[in-house]
Amino acid sequence: MNLKWLLNRLTHERRKLATVGVLASAGVALLIAGPLLLAGIINQVFAGSISxxxxxxxxxxxxxxxxxAEGRDSYADVVQGAGAVPGAGIDFDVVWQxxxxxxxxxxIGAAVNWLQARTVNNMTQxxxxxxxxxxxxxxHRMPVAFFDTSTRGSMLxxxxxxxxxxSSVFSPLFIKLPGAxxxxxxxxxxxxxxxxxxxxxxLASIPVILVAGVLMAQRARPHFEDQWQATENLTSRVDESYAQLHTLRVYGAEERARSEFEEITADLARASRTAQSYAGSILPVLQSITAFSYLTVAIVGALQVLSGTLTVGQVQAFVSFSRMFSQPLNDLTAMMSQLQSGLVSLGRIRALLNEPTEDAPAVDETVSTTFGRHSxxxxxxxEKVRFGYRRSSQGDEEMVDVIQDLTLHVPSGATVAIVGPTGAGKTTLTNLLLRLYDPSSGSIKVDGDPIESKPRVAVRGQAAIVTQDRWLFTGTIAxxxxxxxxxxxxADIEAAARDSHVQQFVDTLPDGYDTIIGHDGASLxxxxxxxxxxxxxxxxHPRILVLDEATSAVDSRTELLIQRALETLQQRTTSIVVAHRLSTIRDxxxxxxxEDGVVTEQGTHAELLETQGRYSIMYKSQFE
Ligand SMILES: Nc1ncnc2c1ncn2[C@@H]1O[C@H](COP(=O)(O)OP(=O)(O)OP(=O)(O)O)[C@@H](O)[C@H]1O
Known part of the structure; x- marks a missing residue:
């Protein structure tokens, strides 16, 4: 099934496939011509010698x-079979030709084979x-929810x-397969x-070879599956350990990390060793079967020469042919086990490609990508938004509601601060607004248009998000x-830098906006x-702004700059601000x-303090 899928993908390259077919046919014709010519030479020399x-x-x-007449019947058969002309001797002109x-x-055969291998290699690459x-x-088209339950190591x-x-399993197979x-x-x-x-x-040896090959391949397969699962675990472990290197050091957990690592590598080594030992043990078995087949061919062939049915050259050619026959058969059979490793990988890749996607990122021109009054x-x-994350517990998936029939109105250009205890669902609300997830019921409307009916790229195209997770990549500041x-x-970049106070520190850098910053902003x-x-x-120029704990612990001067920059941005947008530090959202x-996925109170800072409700308790606990 997986193999058929891969072959279908290769059929994109029709011209190259046709070239491979022609080259493989030429290669085989030349391969077979070799022993026949050699048989001709041997027959010339043999007939000439006995003549x-x-x-x-x-x-x-x-x-x-x-x-x-002299009673030398066997020799007569050989002379007749060889077609020797008495006294003629060896015709060296014919032999040299x-x-x-x-x-x-x-x-030419070697050149054709090289060309074929090169074409197949290009094709598979x-x-x-x-x-x-x-x-x-x-x-990039899969829903964010998929990544909640899969590790980065698995994706990597x-x-x-x-x-x-x-590639490394199928490339040699495709190089050998057409010729074989x-x-x-x-x-x-x-x-x-x-x-x-x-x-x-x-021919009698074929069923034996095939049965041996299939048996070994079947046995190797589950170990290849284990091997790839262990590889995935190992990658995840390395990814986790290196990402958390500082924490590991501080908590002195290197020993624990090392022993977990050793356990996973031992699993990997065990699975690889067993899989490879099955894959490797097929070759000696095939060689024994083939050796037995050659021996039988040689004995039966010799008897046929003695009976004058075959010439020495013909038997020699046949021995070459039987070697040519068993070689590709053995190669392909030996590959059957290794092929399991490739098929396991292919299955894993296909499973990923079969995962459902969100709507296509490309926006159909007929679909409006804007909402309401654009200016x-x-x-x-x-509106009555309900949502739950999918959680897997001991292999079972369950939905736990995080947002429950939540209703909230945010007027045009307003700044709404979402506050509440940890785990209340504040970030989840912003995730829903950006269509990283879709509500299970209810609706989110932007200027009256439900966002669920709009392409995600249109929803996200109008929004900007600033979170504590300041993702920067290796490249220039610009x-x-x-x-x-x-x-x-x-000019756009510099204008934004001016408004956001980036310019102040960029001006102090020798390369200005072209200063290269390292991964994750190293050096800033x-x-x-x-x-x-x-x-x-x-x-x-977003119309919607999401700030999620955007101002974290920095010195008070920088915090002021950040506050000012955000205020500039908020003046031009409708903003949703998630905050823990209530001092930042007073205005x-x-x-x-x-709380627990519903809005329990709302109003201005002064109003909420006056009602003496939950907000007032939270506020007082932070400031009094
Ligand atoms: N990707 C996810 N998969 C499963 N559950 C999640 C996921 N993200 C959040 N949750 C759960 O949903 C609930 C709400 O999380 P959310 O991040 O919205 O809370 P929050 O109010 O922003 O919390 P905090 O103030 O601590 O950031 C929590 O119980 C959390 O464990």
Whole structure:
């Protein structure tokens, strides 16, 4: 099934496939021509040699008759079979000519095989490239919820190691397969022409070889599955350990990490060893079967030469043919076990590609990508929104409601602060607004349009998000600011940098906006990184702004700069602000207290303090 799927993907390359077919046919024709030419040379030399032992001047028939009359029937059979002309000797002109043709055939054959291997290699590499691209595209279209239950290690293994494995297993197979199949078919035609008895001897070994191959492959398969699962676990472990290196060191947990690592590598080694031992043990078995087949061919062939049915050259050619026959058969059978490893990887990749996707990122031109009156920040309505994350517990999946029939109105251009205890569902609300998840019931409307009916890219295209997770990538400051907005000009970038106070520290850097910052903003301070992500949000001229704990622990001067930058952004947008530190949201137009997935109170800071409810308790606990 998986193999058929892979072959279907290769059929994109029709021209290359046709070239491989032509080259493989030519290669096989040349391969078979070799032993036939060699048989001709041996027959010339053999007939020439025995012709000197016969009386000169006789024809072959006369010499044979004379030998029979002398009672030397066996020798007569050999002379007749060889077609020796008495006294003729070896015709070296013919021998040299045949040798020259033979060498030419071998040289052209080698060139054709090289060309075929190169074409197949290019073809499989291109197919793997396409597969990688398809996976990457697919991953970006998969719902965020999928990644909640899968580890990064699992994704990394599929995108890199599994594809490499498919490539390294199938590439040699596809190089050998066309030539092998054509060789087997051609030999099944040529061999019976020389001797059907010897052909039967060779054919008798096929079922034995196939049964041995299938048995070994079946046994190897579950161990390859274990091997790839262990590889995935190992990648996840490395990913986790390196990401948490500081915490590991501080808690002195290196020993524990090391012993867990050793356990996983031991699992991996065990599974690989067993899988490879099955895959490796098939070859000696096949070699024994083949050796027995050669021996039988040689004995039966010798008897046929003695009976004059075959010439020495023909037997020699047949022995070569039987070797040519068993070689690809053995190669393919030996590959059957290794193939299991490739099929396991292919199955894992296919399972990923079969995961359902969200709507396509490309926006249909007929679908409007904007909401309501475009020149104003939109109003946002959460209407009886209900939502639960899928959680897996001991293999079972269950839905636990996090947001329950939540209703909230955010007027155009307003700033709404969402506050509440930890785990209340504040971040979840912003995730729903950005359509990272969809509600199980109810609706979120932007300017009256339900966002569920709009393409996700349209929803996200109007929004910007600034969180504590200040993701920066290795590149220039300008590139980091323009991230997600490829059309942004240098003037746009600099304007955003000015408004977000990034310019102040960029001006102190020798390379200014072209300063390369390392992965995750290495070489910048926390506050500077935060300011860059605010500039990034500004470049897109968003209409909706989501701030999730955007101001974290920085010095009070930097915090002031961040506050000012965010205020500039908030003036142009409808903003949803998730905050723990209530000092940062005192001026919000509406403060909504969310508890257990519902809004329990809402109003301005002053109103809520006056009602003496939950907010007032939270506020007082922070400031009094
Ligand atoms: N991806 C997820 N998969 C499963 N459950 C999740 C996921 N994200 C959050 N949750 C759960 O949903 C609930 C609400 O989480 P959410 O992050 O919205 O809370 P919060 O109010 O923002 O909390 P905090 O103030 O601590 O950030 C929590 O119980 C959390 O464990």
């Amino acid at each position: 000197t032992t016969l009386p000169d001047g006789l024809t072959n028939a006369q010499a044979v008759a004379q030998l029979r 045949l040798l020259a043709v033979l060498v030419t055939v071998y040289v 291109q197919a793997m490239n396409r597969l990688r691209t398809d996976i990457e595209t697919h991953i 293994t599929k995108v890199s190691s599994d594809i490499d494995n498919v 199949v054509l060789t087997l078919v051609a030999l099944l035609v040529v061999m019976p022409v020389i001797s059907w008895q010897l052909t039967l001897v060779v 104003f920040p939109p109003e946002i309505d959460f 590139d980091n600011i323009a991230f997600g907005h490829p059309g942004a000009t240098r 301070s926390e506050g500077q990184m935060q300011l860059i992500t605010i500039a990034r949000a500004m470049v897109g 919000a137009d509406i403060i909504a207290v969310v």
